[in-house]
Amino acid sequence: xxxxxxxxxxxFLKSFYANSIYITSEEKEFSxxxxxxxxxxxxxxxxxxxxxxxVPLINDLGTMKIITDIAARMSFEDGYSIKYFYVHAxxxxxxxxxxxxxxxxxxxxxYNHFLVNKLCKxxxxxxxxxxxxxxxxxxxxxxxxxxxxxxxxxxxINYKNxxxxxxxxxxxxxxxxxxxxxxxxxxLYDIIGxxxxxxxxxxxxxxxxxxxxxxxxxxxxxxxxIPAYTCLANNIEVVTFGSFNYVFSKPSLSHPYHxxxxxxxxxxxxxxxxKEEKINLAKDVLQKRLGGxxxxxxxxxxxxxxxxxxxxxxxxSENTNWCVVFLHCFxxxxxxxxxxxxxxxxxxxxxxxxxxxxNSGTTFYIKEHPNALKExxxxxxxxxxxYSQYSNIIFLPGKISNKLIASKKPSAVFTVxxxxxxxxxxxxxxxxxxxxNPQSMYGFIHKPKSIAEFDLFLNSIGDFGLPEKYLQEExxxxxxxxxxxxxxxxxTSNFSKQLDLxxxxxxxxxxxxxxDLVF
Numbered sequence: 197x198x199x200x201x202x203x204x205x206x207x208f209l210k211s212f213y214a215n216s217i218y219i220t221s222e223e224k225e226f227s228x229x230x231x232x233x234x235x236x237x238x239x240x241x242x243x244x245x246x247x248x249x250x251v252p253l254i255n256d257l258g259t260m261k262i263i264t265d266i267a268a269r270m271s272f273e274d275g276y277s278i279k280y281f282y283v284h285a286x287x288x289x290x291x292x293x294x295x296x297x298x299x300x301x302x303x304x305x306x307y308n309h310f311l312v313n314k315l316c317k318x319x320x321x322x323x324x325x326x327x328x329x330x331x332x333x334x335x336x337x338x339x340x341x342x343x344x345x346x347x348x349x350x351x352x353i354n355y356k357n358x359x360x361x362x363x364x365x366x367x368x369x370x371x372x373x374x375x376x377x378x379x380x381x382x383x384l385y386d387i388i389g390x391x392x393x394x395x396x397x398x399x400x401x402x403x404x405x406x407x408x409x410x411x412x413x414x415x416x417x418x419x420x421x422i423p424a425y426t427c428l429a430n431n432i433e434v435v436t437f438g439s440f441n442y443v444f445s446k447p448s449l450s451h452p453y454h455x456x457x458x459x460x461x462x463x464x465x466x467x468x469x470x471k472e473e474k475i476n477l478a479k480d481v482l483q484k485r486l487g488g489x490x491x492x493x494x495x496x497x498x499x500x501x502x503x504x505x506x507x508x509x510x511x512x513s514e515n516t517n518w519c520v521v522f523l524h525c526f527x528x529x530x531x532x533x534x535x536x537x538x539x540x541x542x543x544x545x546x547x548x549x550x551x552x553x554x555n556s557g558t559t560f561y562i563k564e565h566p567n568a569l570k571e572x573x574x575x576x577x578x579x580x581x582x583y584s585q586y587s588n589i590i591f592l593p594g595k596i597s598n599k600l601i602a603s604k605k606p607s608a609v610f611t612v613x614x615x616x617x618x619x620x621x622x623x624x625x626x627x628x629x630x631x632x633n634p635q636s637m638y639g640f641i642h643k644p645k646s647i648a649e650f651d652l653f654l655n656s657i658g659d660f661g662l663p664e665k666y667l668q669e670e671x672x673x674x675x676x677x678x679x680x681x682x683x684x685x686x687x688t689s690n691f692s693k694q695l696d697l698x699x700x701x702x703x704x705x706x707x708x709x710x711x712d713l714v715f
Contacts, residue, residue, distance in 0.1 A: 534632035537646070548610065565594055
């Protein structure tokens with residue numbers, strides 16, 4: 197055997213052993229955690245007609261700790277029989293195809309009998325209770341998918357009455373590591389074909405198995421989105437737990453996203469008791485955030501976007517109109533709130549920069565996202581190179597404090613759906629968004645309904661102020677509903693929520709039924 201092939205075989209066998217057989221010391225310790233959970237919530241004897249809760253089986257210790265905790269509690273409270281579907285955790289790799297043998301071997305590492313048995317042993321699961329898999333080995337040959345003519349056509353893909361266009365789009369951006377969709381990329385059609393194959397599988401399995409509730413962290417991308425969307429299409433309840441902004445949420449066909457359904461914020465707030473107390477609570481937390489504190493809603497940030505920093509250098513001219521465009525991570529889901537004026541963040545930025553070229557009298561500061569994936573750096577550099585000749589287009593590093601920016605009083609700020617929308621609005625700085633976003637039901641931001649209307653704002657920076665319907669109290673109402681309100685009975689005044697998917701921490705309050713914690 198040639199040395200290269202022998203080396204490759206050894207590498208594969210090591211990967212197989214590490215992935216599918218070897219149990220780490222951390223995984224062995226899960227037994228203690230499992231025992232504690234089921235001492236707290238002992239399994240009831242399930243009858244043959246027990247309702248079925250289906251949850252992920254994933255090679256991620258932290259997530260499985262949380263899933264075990266929630267599933268045991270739901271089973272204890274409502275008599276669910278717990279079943280599992282296998283999810284391949286390491287799908288966040290570039291979708292590429294090398295040689296056929298290497299491709300087949302890599303797919304074998306993703307899903308094999310030994311791996312599933314190992315996971316069952318680690319998490320104390322009966323093998324017969326793993327009834328589905330959300331990993332199907334995609335074919336090596338190119339699927340026979342019709343070529344798309346536009347990104348809009350991609351977004352509108354509907355398969356068996358399941359709207360999967362947004363899921364496909366976001367999956368491509370994230371796992372192909374591309375800032376924009378390339379309609380000529382064969383990997384895009386691999387993804388489309390895989391989505392359809394996976395939906396066919398779930399439709400068949402759901403049709404032959406009684407399922408009453410699906411529990412998943414999110415509804416984005418294909419590993420969570422396909423089970424969630426297919427269950428919703430079959431009138432099966434879906435519960436998500438992966439957001440900092442709620443304990444549990446129930447998506448619906450009209451709002452299949454794991455984000456809160458912001459359309460209901462005003463009507464839900466109408467039912468809230470002690471409104472003045474809630475407004476004051478929101479005002480206090482928001483003012484602390486604007487002062488540099490990190491709260492539950494921004495705990496994903498490495499440091500506060502409003503922190504003080506003596507190292508920041510930012511001195512816009514006082515004699516010109518200027519705005520700040522706050523970038524998003526190009527590879528993050530652009531469709532977690534619904535429709536947008538632009539198909540993705542890349543298209544949005546290109547449109548703004550091309551407009552800036554024609555508006556030399558206005559300075560456009562482009563602030564990088566402080567918490568973006570590393571792959572963004574190359575994309576930003578491409579933009580810097582392309583627009584380097586225009587003195588009114590200036591890129592700012594993500595570390596520059598928003599507090600410093602706000603203190604300089606920009607004429608306007610632009611975002612698609614970022615937190616800066618309500619943060620800068622609270623500081624009485626005009627904000628222009630670009631589609632559905634958590635603030636959509638309120639009047640404190642500018643919400644153009646078309647690209648033509650969006651351009652009116654781009655072309656008149658300095659000539660418009662706050663919206664006519666701007667009310668400071670609405671900002672606090674929004675902030676309370678989005679960050680502090682969990683359900684009709686509970687909010688941050690009842691308990692302080694903790695969620696850490698890496699460490700496997702979720703502090704479900706004692707004595708409160710899970711159903712009472714659903715947004």
